[in-house]
Amino acid sequence: MFDLRYDLIFALVERWSPETHTFYLLCGECTVTLEDVALHFGLPIDGNVVTGVSAIAEPAALCCSLLGASPDDDESNFSELKFTWLKANFEHLLVNATEEELMCAARAYIMHIIGGVLMPNSNNNKVHLQYLPLLAYLSNVRSYSWGSAVLAMLYRELCRTTKPDTVDIGGCLVLLQSWVGKV
Structure with a gap:
């Protein structure tokens, strides 16, 4: 379990631009990058694509x-x-x-x-x-490029969460919270 600061995460969501995949902060525009994922988690960011079928036959x-x-x-x-x-x-x-x-x-x-x-x-x-x-x-x-998959899902979840009727968020929030501490 991680101690997530949802107030911080939701403040970031309010500053997320789905069009540019960046946060608009007082210090300027910035975003989580593949390098951030690699540094925070040690995950590979190149290699085979992480994909899978959505329905498995057996x-x-x-x-x-x-x-x-x-x-x-x-x-x-x-x-x-x-x-x-x-x-x-x-x-x-x-x-x-x-x-x-x-x-x-x-x-x-x-x-x-x-x-x-x-x-x-x-x-x-x-x-x-x-x-x-x-x-x-x-x-x-x-x-496999696990880092790319983690970042893609985080971006997708941030974009989904900017919609007014969304009440929850998925994705690697630990990465997001630790990243904002470095900005």
């Missing part, structure tokens, strides 16, 4: 394959994993865990980081399955 099979378990959802066509399920299934590892169990737990942990810190949606309690196939081979994870 989500239970994907979860069983890459996580070693699948949620017992009533719907067999789920598209997100609940953090409560990830925590319940992967919070504790046995001392004699196999390498495959360690890999499954590592994927679950990374999914939690993606959905909880780097690219959270506005409801903040689930992570989309579209990221799980990118974690199939953990040795390839750094080949």
